[in-house]
Amino acid sequence: MNEWIRTFRQGIGIENPLTVLMIGLCATLAVSTQVQNALFMGLAVVFVVTMSNILVSVFRNAIPSEVRIPIFIVVIASFVTIVDLVMKAFVPGIYQVLGIWIPLIVVNCMILGRAEAFAYHNKPLLAIADGLGMGIGFWLVMVVLATIRELFGTGAIVWFETTLVRLPAGYAPPSVLLLFPGAFLVFGFMIAGTRWLGERSAARAEARACRR
Amino acid sequence: MSKSIRLVIAVLVACVSAALGLSLTYAATAPRIAEQNRLAEERSLQAVLPDADDFEIVADAALLEAAAAAAGPTDLKDVYRASEAGAHVGWAIKLASRGYGGPMQLVIGLDTSGSVTGVSILSMNETPGLGTKVLTESWFIEQFVTLPAGFGDADVRALDSISGSTRSANGVRNGVAAAGRVYAAVLAGEEGGAQ
Amino acid sequence: MDDAIEARVVGPAPHIAAPTTCTHIMLWVVAALAPSALWAVVTMGWVAAQLLLICIGVALATEYVWNAIARRPQTLTDGSALVTGLLLAMSLPPRTPWWVAAAAALVAIGLAKQLFGGLGHNLFNPALVGRAFVAVSWAGVFAAAPSRGWFQTLPEVTAEGFDAISGATRLAVAAADRAASGAYGFDLAAQYQPLLLRNLEGSLGEVSAALLIAGGLLLIVRGIIDWRIPAGYIGTMALVSWAFGADALFHILAGGVMLGAFFMATDYVSSPMSKTGRIVYGVGCGLFNAVGRFVGAMPESTTFAILFMNGLAPLIDRMTRPRTFGWVKRDV
Amino acid sequence: MARQVFRGGVHPPEHKEATSASAIQWAPVPARLVLPMSQHLGAPCVPTVAVGDRVARGQVIGSVDAVVSAPIHSPVAGTVTAISDTLTTGGARVAAVTIEPDAEQDLEGYLKVTADDERGRIRAAGIVGLGGATFPSVVKLTPPKDMHIEVLILNGCECEPFLTCDHRLMVEQPERVVAGARHIGRIVGAKRIVIAVESNKPDAVEALRAEAGDDVEIQVLPTRYPQGAEKQLIYALLGAEVPHGKLPAATGALVHNVATAAAIADALEHGKPLTERIVTVTGEVARPGNYRVVLGTLVSELIEIAGGFSGPVERVIAGGPMTGQALASLDVPVTKGTSGIVALAPGVAAPAIIGDQPCIRCGRCTVGCPMGLEPYAIANYANRRMWDSAAARRPIDCIECGVCSYVCPTRRPLLQLIRLAKAAALAKGVS
Amino acid sequence: MSTISQFALLFIGGALINNILLTRFIGLCPFFGVSGNMETSMGMSLAVVFVMMMASTATWVVWEFVLAPLGVGEFLYIPAFILIIASLVQFVEMYLRKSSPVLYRAMGIFLPLITTNCAVLATATEAAKPGFFKLNIPVGASLSLGQALIYTLGVSIGFGFALITFAALRERLELASVPRAFKGSPIAFITAGLLSLAYVGFSGWFGL
Amino acid sequence: MDLVLIAKAVGALSLIGLITSAVLSTAAKKFHVEIDPRVGAVVGALPGSNCGACGRPSCFAVAEGIVAGEIPPTACVAGGQSVADAVAEIMGAAACEMASVICARGCGGGDKAVRVYDYAGVPSCAAANRLAGGPLACAWGCIGLGDCERACPFDAISMDARGLPVIDPVKCTGCGICVRECPRGQLTLLELVPEAAPIVMRCNARDKVKVRRANCTACCIACKKCERECPHDAIHVIDMLAVVDYEKCTGCGACVEVCPQKCIDFYGHRSGVDAVAADGVGPDVKTPAKAVEEA
Ligand SMILES: Cc1cc2nc3c(=O)[nH]c(=O)nc-3n(C[C@H](O)[C@H](O)[C@H](O)COP(=O)(O)O)c2cc1C
Ligand SMILES: Cc1cc2nc3c(=O)[nH]c(=O)nc-3n(C[C@H](O)[C@H](O)[C@H](O)COP(=O)(O)O)c2cc1C
Ligand SMILES: Cc1cc2nc3c(=O)[nH]c(=O)nc-3n(C[C@H](O)[C@H](O)[C@H](O)COP(=O)(O)O)c2cc1C
Ligand SMILES: Cc1cc2nc3c(=O)[nH]c(=O)nc-3n(C[C@H](O)[C@H](O)[C@H](O)CO)c2cc1C
């Protein structure tokens, strides 16, 4: 159980796919204009990475390593398509916005990376921990990014037409935050921030690693 | 050789299961997706003509051709005949007009006199924060209902634009003006026939 | 031996240095811009002075505070923040609200310059980043007059019949006319004189092209800037305008081209170093500026053209390294 | 042949007025001479005398059996009082012979050098390049078999600010210079002999023209630093670039300093070894001028001879202010390569900066570099200790003229960084 | 619209106006991963052009002749396209490694990196069934093979151009004295932000 | 259920799967290229997603690099620690081997060394060393401009208030880069000593004692007190300079206490001082002997 929790926490913290590993950036930067979008996109990613981790892990002994990549891809692509169809059927409003990014989950570097690096070598239970951890780590960062961009870029956070938070009326939101430059800028500041926070522990870890 | 076959089979198994799973999901969701699409369309039509309870798509090829010609340069998609309890109450015109970031899909509702009952934007690809002001600044859409019956291009041009998103606003305005032209050129003549 | 030699310093050769320092250079730029800025204040009035003060003040303050927080040596005396603030103000329309101007100056110095390490390390022209940032962020505010009270001395409609308030500048009207009918609705040749001497519709730096040209020539003569960049820029601009069937002279005089070509594209830090590179860079600026005008969404594309070429500057530098004496091939 | 203008360069204030009209005069022989055993490029000499030995003027006191080296002669009659280490003007610590001169000196007489052939006599006279590099002249007079010297160029440019020693030599003793030119031309078989003088020395041009017959051309070149640098000079006169990594002889040219030529003439005609040289003492000194100084005279003595400092001095330079070395101690001897002693006042000397000056990318260094390098780039990489990247920008081609540091508006010590990059590149075997 | 100007629009639209990296956020992982090194960036750019062209051809053919006629494209295109692209790339990589070591060194080693790259999938999908990614293609609902290829060429060259530009910028960044917390990737993102701010200038060109 | 649709879907995808996998497996045979088996093993351990996050073109390239020893086994960022461990295992213990030497500074001059001029120029020891013999009177001493600090890839060196580099013996891996980069490292200013070295000499000047004393007040004066006091015969004055014999030195600290010039110093890991690893704490720190006494 300890190991399960450790694996789970790794994805959120020290091996966070976005702020540390910096993979799976495309969708993150693209859909983080609205908290609402980020939440659904994150959910889709958590689903796909966990499911594909499970499937890969369960069949890890049956999949010949020579063709593992095509097979992983087919597995992932299938889950992505399922998300795609389900969203279309049940949350068409969200689909309108996210639609174009869903297929790109297939090539989200993180998912294939986890299937390979983790699920293919580990038992299903741990693979779930890894998938959930990575997925949630991804999700969290994306939501934070979206919160910053939506709140400061529009002056309010809106959840399905209801305004949750609104900045004072005098605030004139700089819409550049919503445009493509804003995504890069805000994300850059976010990584610097997390790095600044994690600097000390990282320094300690580094010292340990070198001495090992 | 047997190794190769084993590999091929492994991939095949994956492909077959994926295809099976996906086609099953598709089959399961397809009706729902179709339903959703229909609902969405209905809602948008309803929004521009709140009084109507039934919309019938116009299939008359000659009429559509004439309407499309009148709507140029916007891209006319469909024309609906709206009725309430069987009585003809107006028209809904669906068209695509060029905004800033590409085509904007609009629906414009017209009553039997040719004045605007409502405008809604089905989809657009305008810049968040700039072009999307045509939605967020609600006065902009609402001002179209003040257009007089049988309005023309000049009447639309006299309405306010939104500074900072002139091009998106023009997209909407051009769409409404096109609807006015369609009405004047084609639909006005249909009014009698419909009754 | 004398006492005098007690203060002896040992340093590397050469032991003498040219008189021109960084601060001198920056002050020359200020001097070259000063007539234009003063003329803007005279013609546009108090608002222009206010804008200049805000931009320069916030630019200097940002740099000071940054250095204080980051515990770096203070660098205000190098004069570069002053130039940035001044050029930023010159690139903004006089009706810009104070908070937009302040935000632009903050972004210019904070984001575009100090974050990259301060003077010499920034990749993009700070003033232009500041301007682009606010132009994209508050396109509406930027394009329209927020309050007329701010702007009393300016007539609502200038003598030539263009609307000074809503941003319908000559250039915008020309662009709209071209789009509508492929021809100009007014006599372009009659615009040369106002554009050269007294034009109140655009930014502070568009008031008088003649004064800017004079300032630019002064800088060239003093060896502060390289003639290659403005020459490539303005030449290409004229050529492309001509190729598009437009009035070349009108297009190089209107819309901040002179400010951009002489003062902003020539910023040392964000432009290439080699002579060939500077020609390529100037031509690129002119090309994108002109093409942007004719096919773009915004009638005035100087800012983005120069920023785009800033991005290319390191690549240009890499491809146009000078040939080393005694080598046959260039170093790549 | 059409003259070219070399790329880049600068024209710093010349400051030559103070000494350009002052005739060369003998500096008195001091009470002690310190003669470093390495006054040239190449293998250092080994003392051939012992403490207590009596030496005659012109007697060899140090030599070594190596091709690239030059023997060292006693400039005076006197007694060897010590053999120990000394600091040189260049900052190296080397072995040196200290001689106490006799009270009575006959500076006109000396032990004549003897050798069978002309090259041998030049070698025995210990003649090295007096233009600054102190490269043993005889080596340059013996080009590799596959190279032919077509043109002999005598370098009378003296492009360094402040210095006028070559100028005075050309004005006062043009016959020695021209004679030296003819000797060297004959030895290497040059078809053409050119003496190049910068346009700021019209009197020297006139004096040389009066001596030169049809066989020696006098060419006047624009006044522009570093006109006198070998590669730039060859380019200016012949339009040919010395290829990277090749000797000047690859362009068919041989360059010698005018003073070197005069010394060669003396050696060949009178068997005179190199025991003194002309030194411009200028800047903040009471009696600036050109002094004929016996080698081994301490800089402090020389400054006293010139009347001592006349005002506050920030740096004392051995050589010219562009390429010379700042002295930490004035108790270092004048050697064969010391063309001048310049005392710079605080306002004149480059500001004493230590620290990271930013490059504002003004491009002045790139435009000014006569070698077509990008000094700022090499320096930036060197500053970050990115030696491989620095080496890729060809620091090895730098001639260390100092133009880049001179023009830099933020006063970056570019040349110093480039030297580090050069050393790192050489250590890695880049060529 | 004449064919020539249509091709020109497809090309410029793909390369500059709707630059896939800086304005559409597709293919960012290699953009940040690889741009630290100029040589790698060049090899990568070459490989992307090559792979995108192949991938678009393949997906266009498969869509046109297999998926669309059978009516299964709606739900099968994702696995089908990615499978085809991945296999194609792997095949070319093996082929190059064996038959042309020179070409392999120049770009072959970058091929695996692109196998599962967002940009390739998005572009190839867009070429086969335009409109999906809203990449703003100025022609109708489907592209001819020729149009699809010109479009792909534009996108891939735009990718390479932005990547190499960015790599050159990062070379200069290496020498900048950036505050400690921003060293490395944070400042790289901010630089990308400013570069994309410059690309804002293209937005709306030709009404695209 | 729409069986036709399902059949079509299965047919289409398996057709594609069949073709691709068949082509690939034949190609794999036909274009097979021999590679180092370890490369294969490392590739197997790497994620294989070729994400490029490590800045290298592909996982395969990384594997080749690791096997060739050009890049560390920790290169894969996406894989994280688990992958690094797996790779290190394949590559054998050599991957992250423990250092057997560390670097020590052999100069205690700093502000006690006499300076002969004010230096102006690049803040670099190598640069200053080239000017007039360096700013110090002592030709052996530390110039103090921190080339070593900047050169150390492991952040093990920091300059202290005296202008002397302090080496963190925990971070130092003994790579020797600082020794090479220090202009006087080739003398003996920086020296690699055994990792367990408990004592270091803080003077390495080989001038005559008289010269040394004129140049610096912290120099070894060759008084031989340390030699006499050392109970283990581990320190000797050779050519007028004390030298520690690490074969014999136990780190008892007798010499440290007795040195009148305080130019012998504790160093590295020391037993008795709470496993504190430090450089240059000087004689005020408890010696093992004192610690035992107090206890
Ligand atoms: C990144 C960017 C996105 C833009 N998006 C829109 C848009 O969605 N709708 C629009 O009408 N204008 C858009 N514009 C155009 C500018 O806002 C344009 O300069 C402005 O509309 C001109 O001012 P005006 O509207 O007062 O004429 C955009 C401009 C930029 C730079
Ligand atoms: C090993 C060596 C051999 C040289 N051989 C020749 C030679 O044969 N001919 C020649 O003209 N110069 C020769 N030189 C001299 C240099 O090319 C150059 O003239 C000398 O260093 C003076 O340069 P400077 O005073 O311009 O710095 C040689 C230099 C070296 C280091
Ligand atoms: C920057 C620079 C400037 C130089 N200026 C002169 C000069 O003015 N006069 C001169 O004789 N040599 C000058 N030299 C040295 C020449 O390059 C060349 O070494 C010398 O003329 C060769 O003659 P020598 O061997 O007789 O000294 C300069 C060298 C450099 C690098
Ligand atoms: C000729 C010249 C032009 C300059 N132009 C600009 C400019 O357009 N914008 C700006 O922010 N700073 C400008 N500066 C000031 C300074 O170089 C600039 O702030 C640096 O980019 C800061 O690193 C200029 C300086 C000079 C010498």
Ligand code: SF4
């Ligand atoms: S780089 Fe070398 S050759 Fe070029 S200017 Fe500087 S010192 Fe002179």
Ligand code: SF4
């Ligand atoms: S002269 Fe100085 S500031 Fe100018 S480019 Fe060269 S190093 Fe940079």
Ligand code: SF4
């Ligand atoms: S450079 Fe190497 S040897 Fe020197 S302190 Fe750092 S880790 Fe130790």
Ligand code: SF4
């Ligand atoms: S030890 Fe060497 S490199 Fe380090 S500061 Fe001292 S002199 Fe400089």
Ligand code: FES
């Ligand atoms: S490249 Fe798009 S998610 Fe990695």
